[in-house]
Amino acid sequence: MKALLLENIHPIAVEILEGRGFEVELRSGSLSEDELREALPGISLLGIRSNTTITADVLKTAPDLLAVGCFCIGTNQVDLVAAADQGIAVFNAPYSNTRSVVELVIGEIIALARRLPEKTARMHEGVWDKSAKGSHEIRGRTLGIVGYGNIGTQLSNLAEALGLRVIFFDTADRLAHGNARRISTLDELLAQADIVSLHVDGRPGNAGFFGADQFARMKPRSLFINAARGMVVDDRSLRDHIVSGHIAGAALDVFPVEPKRQGDEFESVLRGLDNVILTPHVGGSTQEAQEEIGYFVAGKLAGFTLHGSTALSVNLPAVQAPELGSGSRVGYLHVNVPGVLAAVNQLLADHGANVEGQYLATRGEQGYVVTDVAEALPDAALADLQGSQHTIWLRTWRA
Ligand SMILES: NC(=O)c1ccc[n+]([C@@H]2O[C@H](COP(=O)([O-])OP(=O)(O)OC[C@H]3O[C@@H](n4cnc5c(N)ncnc54)[C@H](O)[C@@H]3O)[C@@H](O)[C@H]2O)c1
Numbered sequence: 001m002k003a004l005l006l007e008n009i010h011p012i013a014v015e016i017l018e019g020r021g022f023e024v025e026l027r028s029g030s031l032s033e034d035e036l037r038e039a040l041p042g043i044s045l046l047g048i049r050s051n052t053t054i055t056a057d058v059l060k061t062a063p064d065l066l067a068v069g070c071f072c073i074g075t076n077q078v079d080l081v082a083a084a085d086q087g088i089a090v091f092n093a094p095y096s097n098t099r100s101v102v103e104l105v106i107g108e109i110i111a112l113a114r115r116l117p118e119k120t121a122r123m124h125e126g127v128w129d130k131s132a133k134g135s136h137e138i139r140g141r142t143l144g145i146v147g148y149g150n151i152g153t154q155l156s157n158l159a160e161a162l163g164l165r166v167i168f169f170d171t172a173d174r175l176a177h178g179n180a181r182r183i184s185t186l187d188e189l190l191a192q193a194d195i196v197s198l199h200v201d202g203r204p205g206n207a208g209f210f211g212a213d214q215f216a217r218m219k220p221r222s223l224f225i226n227a228a229r230g231m232v233v234d235d236r237s238l239r240d241h242i243v244s245g246h247i248a249g250a251a252l253d254v255f256p257v258e259p260k261r262q263g264d265e266f267e268s269v270l271r272g273l274d275n276v277i278l279t280p281h282v283g284g285s286t287q288e289a290q291e292e293i294g295y296f297v298a299g300k301l302a303g304f305t306l307h308g309s310t311a312l313s314v315n316l317p318a319v320q321a322p323e324l325g326s327g328s329r330v331g332y333l334h335v336n337v338p339g340v341l342a343a344v345n346q347l348l349a350d351h352g353a354n355v356e357g358q359y360l361a362t363r364g365e366q367g368y369v370v371t372d373v374a375e376a377l378p379d380a381a382l383a384d385l386q387g388s389q390h391t392i393w394l395r396t397w398r399a
Contacts, residue, residue, distance in 0.1 A: 218246070
């Protein structure tokens with residue numbers, strides 16, 4: 001099987017796919033729709049990053065395509081519904097840059113507590129301003145984490161190792177890591193924290209949830225960090241509270257409106273303020289995260305094609321099918337209508353097949369059932385199922 005990897009995907013992905021028997025073709029840039037139409041026939045796996053757009057039309061001209069790997073976090077560049085309709089699995093790497101974000105936030109906490117942004121700016125202006133005024137150690141300070149998911153919990157662990165006292169608020173029930181303490185309301189957290197760091201997700205209800213009222217409730221001279229989503233914070237209120245001195249410093253990596261292209265002007269009310277770190281949405285952008293993404297997505301693509309696992313696919317029903325140790329496997333992606341599982345099992349019973357494992361998941365209008373049997377069923381036995389009007393695809397694997 002052939003894999004086509006575009007946009008300088010990390011070499012570890014090539015290593016993994018070649019190691020699993022794929023022939024890998026590499027291209028450094030993205031491809032246009034026309035170029036994709038020409039390149040995709042004969043390709044089983046396509047790897048892209050954020051600059052390649054996969055439309056429904058492109059997918060129609062890719063008869064051999066089994067899966068698309070988005071070697072990045074987002075999947076907006078792929079028409080996920082059209083891919084699902086054709087039974088093409090799409091994978092991404094939603095959590096591979098967690099550590100990178102956490103390390104940036106830890107660095108920012110220390111930099112803000114020592115007022116490094118203004119100190120380094122003065123030095124570049126040629127001003128020697130040696131003073132301890134407003135500079136603090138972070139040891140013993142209270143870090144308030146809002147949103148205790150993948151990033152929030154990892155930040156919690158690293159922050160404690162540095163001697164911070166960690167409290168957190170999450171709308172869901174989350175287990176406290178280490179000595180961190182759950183706080184039952186956001187207002188209580190804001191009243192206690194010396195540093196507030198946002199790590200909530202981008203659900204629509206979170207738009208503008210941190211504004212004038214929340215900044216006013218933060219402790220005087222506290223620090224504020226947002227490396228989550230730009231739309232959750234009212235930057236104008238943040239500016240007001242920094243200018244008034246109520247907030248002693250802030251670090252922002254995400255913004256309500258971000259420039260679309262490299263080199264475009266960045267417009268924000270937060271520009272030009274002392275002790276404010278502004279970074280261009282690079283929290284997750286490190287070489288290590290790229291490698292982790294390459295490893296993760298290539299593994300998912302290989303797992304899907306070589307043993308039918310759709311675990312963590314963003315568009316097909318997710319079945320975590322283990323590697324096949326012995327016997328044979330039938331994977332059946334179908335339209336989710338009543339009676340399909342019964343039909344599969346009847347077929348197996350008719351052929352005296354000894355079922356060793358069966359996994360089923362549904363997602364919207366599709367169902368996926370993976371059945372492991374001791375002896376492979378003859379192709380003729382599977383023909384009826386293959387010919388059913390509910391079939392999207394039927395594939396078999398042998399150990
Ligand atoms: N800056 C970057 O480059 C970068 C990189 C990766 C992720 N992110 C962003 O970081 C954020 C966190 O990522 P994650 O992987 O930890 O997500 P996650 O889904 O694992 O965790 C989010 C947590 O926030 C909680 N939550 C949601 N709304 C809340 C609210 N209003 N109040 C309190 N808790 C709330 C959820 O219950 C969940 O526990 C996301 O917004 C993600 O897009 C940014």
